[in-house]
Amino acid sequence: MKIFRKIAVPILAILIFLALWEWLVWFNNWPNYKMASPSDLWPAFWRFRWLFLEYGWQTLWRTVAGLGLAVVVGTLIGMVMGFSRTVREGLYPLLVGFNAIPKATVVPVIALIFVGQHDMNTILIAFMISFFPIAVSVSIGLSTLEPEYRDILRSLGASQFIVFWKIALPKTLPEFFGALKVAVTLAFIGTNLMEIVEPHGKGLGHLFDSGKINADYPLMFAVLIALAVLGILLFYIVVALEKVFAGWAERTAH
Amino acid sequence: MPVPIELRAVSHAYKTDSGPLPVLRDLNIKMAEGSFTAVVGPSGCGKSTLTRLIAGLMRPDEGQVWLGGEIVTSPRATVGMAFQNPVLLEWRSILQNVMLPLEIVKNKLSKSQREDRARQLLALVGLEGFEDKRPSELSGGMRQRASLCRSIVHRPQVLILDEPFGALDAFTREDLWQTMHDLRSEEPFTCLLITHDLRESVFLADEVVVLSGRPATAQYKLTVDLGDNRKIDDLYTAKAVDMLATLRHQIEVAQGRAPAEAAE
Structure with missing residues (x-):
């Protein structure tokens, strides 16, 4: 059942x-140029099946790389913000402002950093669009730690690091995974933004772009479906990781 | 024999935006080895500040806190603490929660010895069979029992209890008072209990210290001579009722609701 x-x-x-x-x-x-139907999609998939595999892989690994970068940098920023009020108050307006900038406008700027068809451009956009929720949730998780939790270990002479490792870090994991679920889909948006806005011959975004140029509407829809499938895949990988590392936070329904 | 805990002329103030806020003034408390002292007082009189000073989490502005013949300047492993909130770690089993201090405090115990120690304490407070449960699967009273076990698992010289029974219902609370007595007969420790409950202070303590309103000082000290093997019924004897009346009056004085001269 x-x-x-x-x-x-x-x-x-x-x-x-x-x-x-x-x-x-x-x-x-x-007509299919107005709205392709699911039965139009399968021929489009099949005709370009090898391209879908190749480009899908490019999109996937660059998204995961950008997401990994967002996890590392976001967690670090969240940590310093969580532990120091001064840093938190100093960084918040910067972070919020940064997050408010539409990433589509950043794409041409980033495209100039690693000139040409460089993977790093795409990874950077995926990172920039997805690190914010992670940083905020980690910092909130750490800064809202009840003082008693700190005190039970501090009163025994434990160092700040031990308090972080044994209490603050595991206690923040549920918030972290909540943010990671949001970040996963954001990272996908970032990768495709770069692939579509700044065509550089790679990824599903490029396939979408060529569908547009050739007026192949079923292909464009097929790309969208492929993106959705990849998004679902990554999301459930995060859900599985959450079960392993923060399963304790889930209330069992009896 | 050095006195385990002694507060000598302790004064402390918090720095706020509108200037220093004095919470403790010239506070003197002495606790003999193995004794049980309860501290009562009006809300916001600095009782929790007192626990943090003794635990070494804060240093007083003036005066000293002595613990086992030394001045307290930083936290030390010979202290155990429990709070109103049991603060159990949700991702650990009850047994692992109780064993937490043994992971911090230096000791020569092997893994299995630590586990035996924790199991033995859990059995003592009636939590046998709940070792592998998560804290969320236990009732509030059971969680507080586990929290008490954690606070004494490393055999601290001094146990500091900051209103540990405050959030429990009346029946569970009385059960836990009995558990405290049982623990005390098995485990030697000197205990300082912060509480709002006068009956609790009389039932558990050898001496009750009434703090005055802020800035707090020791306004009144009451020796509780009800013997060692107390039962809840002892709270309804004439002697205990007298003591409770005295304490209640002292609290009213501390709150500024009764004149001090009528105290005796």
């Missing part, structure tokens, strides 16, 4: 969604 609910129900929901989509296109008699 549990497995049925976890696997069969989501799959059923997807099938219903596809059927409704197909019906909508058929009912309105839309």
